[in-house]
Amino acid sequence: MAAVLSCRDVSKRYGRTQALDKVSLQVDEGEMVALLGPNGAGKTTLFQLLTGLFVPDSGSVEVLGADMRRNPVAALAHLGVVFQQPALDLNLTVRRSLRFHADLHGLPSSVSRPRIEALLQRFGLAASAGELGRKLSGGNRRKVELLRALLHEPRLLLMDEATVGLDPASRVQLLQEVLQAREERSIGVLWATHLVDEAQRAQRVIVLHKGTVRFDGTPQALCAAQGQETLEAAFLQLTGGERHAKAA
Numbered sequence: 580m581a582a583v584l585s586c587r588d589v590s591k592r593y594g595r596t597q598a599l600d601k602v603s604l605q606v607d608e609g610e611m612v613a614l615l616g617p618n619g620a621g622k623t624t625l626f627q628l629l630t631g632l633f634v635p636d637s638g639s640v641e642v643l644g645a646d647m648r649r650n651p652v653a654a655l656a657h658l659g660v661v662f663q664q665p666a667l668d669l670n671l672t673v674r675r676s677l678r679f680h681a682d683l684h685g686l687p688s689s690v691s692r693p694r695i696e697a698l699l700q701r702f703g704l705a706a707s708a709g710e711l712g713r714k715l716s717g718g719n720r721r722k723v724e725l726l727r728a729l730l731h732e733p734r735l736l737l738m739d740e741a742t743v744g745l746d747p748a749s750r751v752q753l754l755q756e757v758l759q760a761r762e763e764r765s766i767g768v769l770w771a772t773h774l775v776d777e778a779q780r781a782q783r784v785i786v787l788h789k790g791t792v793r794f795d796g797t798p799q800a801l802c803a804a805q806g807q808e809t810l811e812a813a814f815l816q817l818t819g820g821e822r823h824a825k826a827a
């Protein structure tokens with residue numbers, strides 16, 4: 580399997596806080612990897628480096644072989660991202676917003692318009708296409724953000740705690756959409772969460788704690804390594820049992 584994301588020995592410090600310390604990880608094409616970590620583990624910092632928002636103090640990030648620091652345009656061309664903070668323009672209609680983003684990616688309208696309509700159908704959002712963003716439920720706003728992240732047909736999808744604030748049904752739905760996109764187009768997915776139940780569906784789990792990778796393997800291997808029956812118990816044991824790390 581070809582690596583769509585390769586992160587080698589990445590470190591980042593904020594003053595006296597070592598937010599990330601020599602973090603290495605890989606996501607292969609078609610692979611869903613859950614990045615699990617309690618609050619403050621360094622997930623958001625890692626995503627900021629993976630998306631080129633900040634540069635690491637040391638180490639490297641490559642997307643499909645393109646180095647994020649030396650060749651950001653090529654690296655970002657393959658990347659779709661949904662950030663933790665909602666980023667939908669509430670004053671544009673859903674369709675207008677999507678067309679605007681397709682234009683930003685330089686997609687010709689002969690390509691983007693049918694693609695947008697097909698994705699709206701797929702995501703069950705066709706009836707909302709003419710609505711202003713502010714009229715949508717939280718779950719549907721997130722779905723639009725996911726749809727937007729898929730518009731340019733990226734090979735790697737980064738989801739940074741994208742289900743925060745959603746009700747359980749919307750969380751499950753969003754995860755389903757991501758799993759389907761992965762299956763259909765062999766996209767590599769890195770799904771950051773502090774909710775253990777969301778990691779159950781991943782092929783691989785990476786546990787980040789206090790800025791370092793504590794585990795990288797299948798959910799079953801994590802349970803076996805910790806001698807626990809459930810992923811939640813294994814994760815809590817590995818990370819010192821922070822209560823806020825429990826499943827929602």
Ligand SMILES: Nc1ncnc2c1ncn2[C@@H]1O[C@H](COP(=O)(O)OP(=O)(O)OP(=O)(O)O)[C@@H](O)[C@H]1O
Pocket residue numbers: 593594596597598616617618619620621622623624625773
């Ligand atoms: N801009 C900043 N300045 C100073 N310290 C920071 C900054 N951003 C993050 N940190 C610190 O770096 C560490 C990692 O934070 P980060 O937000 O990356 O973790 P996280 O896993 O995303 O947590 P959460 O789940 O709470 O969002 C924490 O100790 C945090 O306080």
